[in-house]
Amino acid sequence: MELKKLSLALLLVGTTAAAQAATTIRYDCWPNHDKTAVDKIDEFYAANPDIKVEVLSNNWVDHHNKLTTALATGDGAGDLVCIDVEKIGAIVNQGGFTDLTSAFGADKDADKFVDFAFAQGKGTDGNVYALPLNIGPGVMYYRREHMQDLGFKPEEVTKDWDALIDWGVELKKKGVPLVGHAGSIAQTIINTEVEEGNSIYFDADDKPIVTSERFVKAFTYAQKARELGLDGRFGDWSSEWFEGLKQGSFAIQFSGAWLAGFLESWIAPDTAGKWGVEGLPAGFYGSWGGTFLAIPAQSENKEAAYKLAQWLTQDRDIVLYEFDTNAAFPALRATFDAPMFDEEMAFLGGQQARLLWKDIAENIPSVKPSKADNIARAIILEQALPSVVEEGKDVKVALAEAEKLIVRRMRNL
Amino acid sequence: MSRSLSSGAIANVKNPQRKQRRSFNQISAKLAPYGFLTPFIVLFFVFSVFGFVFSLYLSFHQWNPVAGMASMRFVGFENYTFSLGEPDFYKSLYNTIWLGLASGLSQHLVAIPMAYLLVSLGSKFRHFMTSAFFLPFITSTVAVSLIFVNMYSANVGIINKAIVALVNLPVINWFMDWVNAFMPLRWLEDRTLIKPAIAILQFWKFVGFHLVIYISGILTLSKEVEEAAILDGANWRQRFWHVALPHLRPFIFFGVTLTIIGSLQMFEEPFIITNGTGGIGNSGLTISMFLYKVAWEWLDMGWASAMSWLLFLIIAAVTAVQFFVFGKKGLGEH
Numbered sequence: 001m002e003l004k005k006l007s008l009a010l011l012l013v014g015t016t017a018a019a020q021a022a023t024t025i026r027y028d029c030w031p032n033h034d035k036t037a038v039d040k041i042d043e044f045y046a047a048n049p050d051i052k053v054e055v056l057s058n059n060w061v062d063h064h065n066k067l068t069t070a071l072a073t074g075d076g077a078g079d080l081v082c083i084d085v086e087k088i089g090a091i092v093n094q095g096g097f098t099d100l101t102s103a104f105g106a107d108k109d110a111d112k113f114v115d116f117a118f119a120q121g122k123g124t125d126g127n128v129y130a131l132p133l134n135i136g137p138g139v140m141y142y143r144r145e146h147m148q149d150l151g152f153k154p155e156e157v158t159k160d161w162d163a164l165i166d167w168g169v170e171l172k173k174k175g176v177p178l179v180g181h182a183g184s185i186a187q188t189i190i191n192t193e194v195e196e197g198n199s200i201y202f203d204a205d206d207k208p209i210v211t212s213e214r215f216v217k218a219f220t221y222a223q224k225a226r227e228l229g230l231d232g233r234f235g236d237w238s239s240e241w242f243e244g245l246k247q248g249s250f251a252i253q254f255s256g257a258w259l260a261g262f263l264e265s266w267i268a269p270d271t272a273g274k275w276g277v278e279g280l281p282a283g284f285y286g287s288w289g290g291t292f293l294a295i296p297a298q299s300e301n302k303e304a305a306y307k308l309a310q311w312l313t314q315d316r317d318i319v320l321y322e323f324d325t326n327a328a329f330p331a332l333r334a335t336f337d338a339p340m341f342d343e344e345m346a347f348l349g350g351q352q353a354r355l356l357w358k359d360i361a362e363n364i365p366s367v368k369p370s371k372a373d374n375i376a377r378a379i380i381l382e383q384a385l386p387s388v389v390e391e392g393k394d395v396k397v398a399l400a401e402a403e404k405l406i407v408r409r410m411r412n413l
Numbered sequence: 414m415s416r417s418l419s420s421g422a423i424a425n426v427k428n429p430q431r432k433q434r435r436s437f438n439q440i441s442a443k444l445a446p447y448g449f450l451t452p453f454i455v456l457f458f459v460f461s462v463f464g465f466v467f468s469l470y471l472s473f474h475q476w477n478p479v480a481g482m483a484s485m486r487f488v489g490f491e492n493y494t495f496s497l498g499e500p501d502f503y504k505s506l507y508n509t510i511w512l513g514l515a516s517g518l519s520q521h522l523v524a525i526p527m528a529y530l531l532v533s534l535g536s537k538f539r540h541f542m543t544s545a546f547f548l549p550f551i552t553s554t555v556a557v558s559l560i561f562v563n564m565y566s567a568n569v570g571i572i573n574k575a576i577v578a579l580v581n582l583p584v585i586n587w588f589m590d591w592v593n594a595f596m597p598l599r600w601l602e603d604r605t606l607i608k609p610a611i612a613i614l615q616f617w618k619f620v621g622f623h624l625v626i627y628i629s630g631i632l633t634l635s636k637e638v639e640e641a642a643i644l645d646g647a648n649w650r651q652r653f654w655h656v657a658l659p660h661l662r663p664f665i666f667f668g669v670t671l672t673i674i675g676s677l678q679m680f681e682e683p684f685i686i687t688n689g690t691g692g693i694g695n696s697g698l699t700i701s702m703f704l705y706k707v708a709w710e711w712l713d714m715g716w717a718s719a720m721s722w723l724l725f726l727i728i729a730a731v732t733a734v735q736f737f738v739f740g741k742k743g744l745g746e747h
Binding site for chain 1: 475477478479480481482484495499500562563566567568569570599602603604688690691693694695706709710711712713714715716
């Protein structure tokens with residue numbers, strides 16, 4: 001009896017000690033990328049019994065604002081945080097995140113990921129600060145009733161931008177706008193035709209390049225599309241845009257692989273079989289969006305956080321689960337041989353679209369984020385481009401003014 | 414006086430214990446209010462005073478928040494001079510004043526006569542109409558702004574559909590047919606329409622609030638004065654102009670002050686209507702939106718803080734002018 005009591009006491013002490021030894025880390029993200037860490041966490045615990053994970057989820061805007069505040073005060077950030085590729089440039093180069101190259105030798109994992117995505121997580125010092133969780137290989141979605149049914153071929157209308165505009169003119173005769181908003185043409189050219197060594201808006205020395213040929217070309221095509229009446233004059237995510245996607249009232253949409261999942265699950269589930277995908281015009285490759293994982297420098301559990309980051313970004317089954325449930329296209333090469341990549345997607349009219357996305361992902365050129373991307377993006381896409389498209393402002397004048405503003409506003413960076 | 418003091422002193426000498434108890438009671442009676450106020454004072458200092466002081470401090474520094482507190486660098490008045498040289502600062506200030514005048518003035522110009530009308534129509538009708546007009550004020554700004562975005566939609570929005578239906582009615586069509594040439598109105602994509610679109614939403618949301626204030630004001634007008642005016646032969650219009658309106662002066666003062674402060678801080682409605690961008694050519698960008706963008710998107714907290722203090726000075730100046738114009742009469746003093 002006494003022996004029994006003693007062994008019970010020992011067991012209790014042992015259990016308590018084990019519980020105390022467990023490291024609890026917090027993972028901050030936004031819906032639905034927080035879902036995998038909740039659904040599959042038991043598998044992580046099985047391999048890492050000494051780590052406990054709490055998930056804190058906020059909407060996209062609140063998540064990034066909260067992260068900014070936490071980095072500012074040096075307290076309150078999760079041990080592992082999601083960060084959108086759009087926000088990465090402004091944060092990575094300011095010292096808020098742990099240098100994963102120095103701390104964990106993250107560089108050795110470079111080959112595991114598609115090149116462009118791995119490069120996006122690097123700072124200007126060339127070290128890795130964030131690991132890619134998912135990417136958005138860019139394609140042109142098109143409605144089949146405005147393409148094949150009218151005798152057009154996707155590969156021909158995407159031969160170059162002029163061919164696309166010519167197709168738009170033909171569609172206009174039938175009363176169908178080519179695209180929701182002409183600005184999306186400019187945005188596609190700006191984001192995908194980046195010259196080697198440059199970032200989207202800056203050269204290697206962080207000087208703005210928004211008056212360069214790429215921007216002039218982008219703005220000119222957008223202006224031309226508007227002048228020819230080829231767009232529906234409504235922006236992405238507007239009520240007319242949703243309606244247009246449901247009804248097929250415009251012909252194409254440039255976007256990432258994730259849009260197929262969005263269309264199928266909630267935007268336009270009744271449009272199965274009516275869609276097709278094709279590579280971007282003129283043979284360029286680009287990415288729409290992407291999510292990364294980073295460890296704030298203030299974290300006291302960096303090792304445990306890195307284990308979770310590795311599990312979420314490099315465990316083949318977990319990454320495929322995220323792809324399957326969230327339509328979040330993987331950056332992890334090891335997933336590309338999974339059978340689901342060869343499947344014909346009924347929603348896209350039986351196309352093997354995942355193979356196309358995989359091919360695109362492997363070919364997207366590496367473009368490093370720049371620290372003033374957010375400033376330049378706001379000025380170019382929210383101000384200069386609308387002034388050209390909506391108000392017919394001269395392209396070169398608009399770009400010159402934009403460049404001045406960018407230089408002025410990045411004075412502290 | 415001296416007598417009571419000396420007798421008190423004798424009593425204290427006689428009974429030191431009572432003296433102690435009394436002084437303890439006196440102290441605790443003095444401290445009690447502070448004790449009750451402590452929760453408020455603590456919260457006020459943490460969430461208000463600290464914020465004021467810190468933003469003033471920040472406005473003299475260059476600081477990117479994601480680089481941590483250590484990266485703060487003193488720059489003197491640079492953020493202020495930079496703000497004053499920034500074209501979008503003036504543009505957003507102009508937009509804010511435009512919106513404040515368009516929606517603010519119309520709110521008061523409609524609410525005052527309507528309040529008088531509703532009071533004249535009797536209590537049953539008044540209660541129903543007041544509740545109906547007040548309802549938008551208590552709805553969620555974000556929700557109604559999103560609904561207005563849909564209503565303003567060029568091709569599928571109910572506003573354009575209603576305009577088209579109206580101008581094509583049989584008789585109206587004879588003289589309103591020209592409107593069809595301008596349809597669909599692109600409320601949210603046209604530089605000239607975006608500000609009216611925001612002002613209409615503001616008007617709809619806040620007119621009921623002012624209506625309630627003015628109805629309360631008119632109800633405080635004594636029956637005798639109203640009846641005396643009727644006996645003197647004043648008609649409805651004269652009673653409104655010469656009796657009700659002068660009586661409402663302090664209420665108008667209060668309402669206009671709230672409108673000035675609220676308008677200059679306008680943020681949520683234009684933010685949602687323009688999807689956070691400020692609209693074409695920044696024509697829907699208010700000053701609060703601009704400083705939010707500078708702080709949270711461009712991560713320049715010093716510049717944003719300097720602009721917020723400039724905004725504070727502007728609000729203080731405009732309110733001071735209003736005090737000066739209305740004078741003491743505005744406060745109901747004679």
